[in-house]
Amino acid sequence: xxxxxxxxxxxxxxxxxxxxxxxxxxxxxxxxxxxxxxxxxxxxxxxxxxxxxxxxxxxxxxxxxxxxxxxxxxxxxxxxxxxxxxxxxxxxxxxxxxxxxxxxxxxxxxxxxxxxxxxxxxxxxxxxxxxxxxxxxxxxxxxxxxxxxxxxxxxxxxxxxxxxxxxxxxxxxxxxxxxxxxxxxxxxxxxxxxxxxxxxxxxxxxxxxxxxxxxxxxxxxxxxxx
Amino acid sequence: xxxxxxxxxxxxxxxxxxxxxxxxxxxxxxxxxxxxxxxxxxxxxxxxxxxxxxxxxxxxxxxxxxxxxxxxxxxxxxxxxxxxxxxxxxxxxxxxxxxxxxxxxxxxxxxxxxxxxxxxxxxxxxxxxxxxxxxxxxxxxxxxxxxxxxxxxxxxxxxxxxxxxxxxxxxxxxxxxxxxxxxxxxxxxxxxxxxxxxxxxxxxxxxxxxxxxxxxxxxxxxxxxx
Numbered sequence: 001x002x003x004x005x006x007x008x009x010x011x012x013x014x015x016x017x018x019x020x021x022x023x024x025x026x027x028x029x030x031x032x033x034x035x036x037x038x039x040x041x042x043x044x045x046x047x048x049x050x051x052x053x054x055x056x057x058x059x060x061x062x063x064x065x066x067x068x069x070x071x072x073x074x075x076x077x078x079x080x081x082x083x084x085x086x087x088x089x090x091x092x093x094x095x096x097x098x099x100x101x102x103x104x105x106x107x108x109x110x111x112x113x114x115x116x117x118x119x120x121x122x123x124x125x126x127x128x129x130x131x132x133x134x135x136x137x138x139x140x141x142x143x144x145x146x147x148x149x150x151x152x153x154x155x156x157x158x159x160x161x162x163x164x165x166x167x168x169x170x171x172x173x174x175x176x177x178x179x180x181x182x183x184x185x186x187x188x189x190x191x192x193x194x195x196x197x198x199x200x201x202x203x204x205x206x207x208x209x210x211x212x213x214x215x216x217x218x219x220x221x222x223x224x225x226x
Numbered sequence: 227x228x229x230x231x232x233x234x235x236x237x238x239x240x241x242x243x244x245x246x247x248x249x250x251x252x253x254x255x256x257x258x259x260x261x262x263x264x265x266x267x268x269x270x271x272x273x274x275x276x277x278x279x280x281x282x283x284x285x286x287x288x289x290x291x292x293x294x295x296x297x298x299x300x301x302x303x304x305x306x307x308x309x310x311x312x313x314x315x316x317x318x319x320x321x322x323x324x325x326x327x328x329x330x331x332x333x334x335x336x337x338x339x340x341x342x343x344x345x346x347x348x349x350x351x352x353x354x355x356x357x358x359x360x361x362x363x364x365x366x367x368x369x370x371x372x373x374x375x376x377x378x379x380x381x382x383x384x385x386x387x388x389x390x391x392x393x394x395x396x397x398x399x400x401x402x403x404x405x406x407x408x409x410x411x412x413x414x415x416x417x418x419x420x421x422x423x424x425x426x427x428x429x430x431x432x433x434x435x436x437x438x439x440x441x442x443x444x445x446x447x448x449x450x451x452x
Binding site for chain 1: 289299396398400403404
C-alpha cells in the first residue's frame with residue numbers, strides 16, 4: 001500500500017511539472033508573438049491553455065482522491081493540499097499568457113512604438129521564476145525557492161521602468177496612448193506571472209521549513225509603478 | 227467522533243464567513259476613501275488586512291489538521307480542499323482593497339477629474355458578488371452561485387465603460403493621464419475582486435453539483451476594455 005501511495009505522489013509531481021512547463025512555454029510563445037510581431041502564434045497558446053485547464057482538474061481530482069482513499073497523515077496531507085493550490089497558480093499563469101496574446105493584438109494594430117528592450121527581458125525573468133519555482137518544489141530546495149522571491153524584486157523594477165518610460169510617450173503624443181496602455185498591461189501581466197511563481201515558491205518554503213512566508217504584500221498599484 | 231467532526235466543519239464555515247465579511251468591508255472602506263476623498267481610512271484597511279491574513283493561515287491549518295486527524299472521506303474531503311482554496315481567494319480580495327487604497331492616494335494628489343458616477347456602482351457590484359458567493363457557500367445554493375457568475379458580466383461592462391471614458395480624457399488632456407490611469411487601475415482592482423468572487427461561486431457549484439464550471443476564460447486585457 002505504502003509503495004503504491006508513494007508512486008501516486010510521484011505521479012502527482014510529474015503532472016505538476018508537465019503543467020508547469022506548459023504554462024511556462026505559453027508565456028514564452030506570447031512574448032515571441034510580441035517580439036516577432038507574429039499574431040498567428042496565438043493558436044498554439046489557446047491549444048495549450050486547454051491542456052493546462054484539463055491538467056488542473058486532473059491534478060485536483062488526484063489529490064482529493066488520494067486523500068479520501070489513502071487517508072494520508074502529516075506532511076503528505078500538507079503536500080496534497082499544496083498540489084491542489086499550485087495547480088491553480090499554474091492555471092492562472094496560463095491565463096496570463098492568454099491575456100498577453102490578447103494585448104499583443106492591440107500592440108500590433110499600429111506600427112512599433114519603440115524597440116521593446118525591457119519587455120522581452122521582463123518576460124525571460126518571469127519565465128525563469130516559474131521554472132525555478134517548480135524545480136524548487138521537486139527538489140524541496142528552499143535556497144532556490146528564496147531565489148525566486150528575490151527575482152520578484154527585479155520584475156517589479158522592470159515594471160516601474162517600463163511604466164515610467166511609456167508614461168512619457170503618452171504625455172508627449174496622445175496618439176500613442178492605446179499602444180502604450182497595451183504594453184503597460186503586458187508588463188502587468190508578466191508581473192502577475194511573477195506573483196504566481198512567488199506563491200508557489202512560498203508554498204515550497206512552507207512545506208519544507210514549516211515557516212510561513214506568505215503575505216508579504218504584493219503591490220499592484222500605480223504607486224508600485226512610480 | 228462524528229459529532230465533533232461536524233462541529234469543526236461548522237466552525238470552519240464560520241471562520242470563512244468572518245474572513246469574507248472582513249474582506250468585503252475592506253473593499254467598502256477603500257471605495258469610501260475614494261468617494262469621500264478621505265485617505266485616513268487607509269489605517270482601517272491595513273488593520274483588517276492583518277486579520278484577514280491571520281485568518282487565512284488559521285483556516286488552512288484547520289483544514290489540513292482536520293484532514294490528517296479525522297481522515298474524512300467523500301464530500302468532506304472535497305469541502306476541506308475547497309475551504310483552503312476559498313481562504314486564498316478571500317485573502318486576495320483583501321490584497322485588492324490594499325491596492326485600491328494605494329491607487330486612491332494618486333487620485334487624491336490632484337483635484338477631482340470628474341464625478342465618480344460609475345466607480346462607486348462598480349464597487350457596490352463587486353462587494354455584492356463577494357457577499358453572495360459566501361452566502362451561496364454556506365447555504366450550498368447553486369442558484370445564488372450562478373447569479374454571481376452573471377453579475378461578473380455587469381462588472382466587465384462597467385470596466386469597459388470606465389476605461390473608454392477615461393481614455394477620452396487622457397487623449398484630450400495629457401495632464402490628466404496620471405489620475406486617469408489611477409482610476410483605470412482601481413476599476414481593474416474591482417474587476418479582480420469580481421474574479422475572485424466568481425472563483426468562489428464556481429467552487430460552490432462544483433461542490434454541490436459536481437459540475438465543473440471553472441475555466442470560463444477571465445479576460446484581463448485591453449481587448450476586454452474596449
